[in-house]
Amino acid sequence: xxxxxxxxxxxxxxAEEVELTAVRAQGAGGQNVNKVASAxxxxxxxxxxxxxxxxxxxxxALRDQRITQDGIIVxxxxxxxxxxxxxxxxxxxxxxxxxxxxLVQRKRIATRPSKGAKLRRLEGKKQxxxxxxxxxxPVD
Numbered sequence: 001x002x003x004x005x006x007x008x009x010x011x012x013x014x015a016e017e018v019e020l021t022a023v024r025a026q027g028a029g030g031q032n033v034n035k036v037a038s039a040x041x042x043x044x045x046x047x048x049x050x051x052x053x054x055x056x057x058x059x060x061a062l063r064d065q066r067i068t069q070d071g072i073i074v075x076x077x078x079x080x081x082x083x084x085x086x087x088x089x090x091x092x093x094x095x096x097x098x099x100x101x102x103l104v105q106r107k108r109i110a111t112r113p114s115k116g117a118k119l120r121r122l123e124g125k126k127q128x129x130x131x132x133x134x135x136x137x138p139v140d
Contacts, residue, residue, distance in 0.1 A: 011098055014050060018091065019043040022083055023076075039078035042090040046071040051098065058101035066097075073097065 023039045046059050046067070060071055067073050077090040113121075 011051065011055065011095075011102055013044065013091070013094055013098055015091075017044065017049050018094065020087055020090070038081060038083045038086055039076065040083060040086040040090050042073075042075040042077070042087075042094060044073040044075075044094055046073065055098065055101060059098065062097075062101065064097075 019042070021041045021043070023041050046056050047070075049056065051059070059067070059073075066075060073094065075090045075093055077086040077093070079089060080086050
């Protein structure tokens with residue numbers, strides 16, 4: 001979550017730039033057969049996308065095992081029972097990944113502490129000092 005000095009631009013990856021493949025794993029059996037049968041592999045080529053060049057560079061600079069050497073993001077989704085839900089999950093994770101690198105720092109305006117803030121700080125220091133001094137005194 002960005003702090004007060006950062007802003008996050010929301011960018012959605014165009015659907016026509018994403019390659020989705022339905023996958024059925026070999027030798028699937030038992031309870032997991034429905035989940036594996038609905039697995040989705042998502043491939044997204046960073047360099048061939050319509051994303052702005054600075055975002056492409058930030059994505060390529062990410063140290064993420066899901067990004068190959070030639071700039072392709074590969075995501076696998078098989079958490080859900082249906083292909084549509086897995087497809088939506090993979091697209092949401094891709095958009096989250098892209099939006100994570102759109103963090104833009106805003107310059108913080110330097111301000112001086114107000115008079116009230118200074119007084120609150122001094123009051124807190126005074127209370128801490130009194131508490132510490134009580135620790136050293138023997139109990140009657």
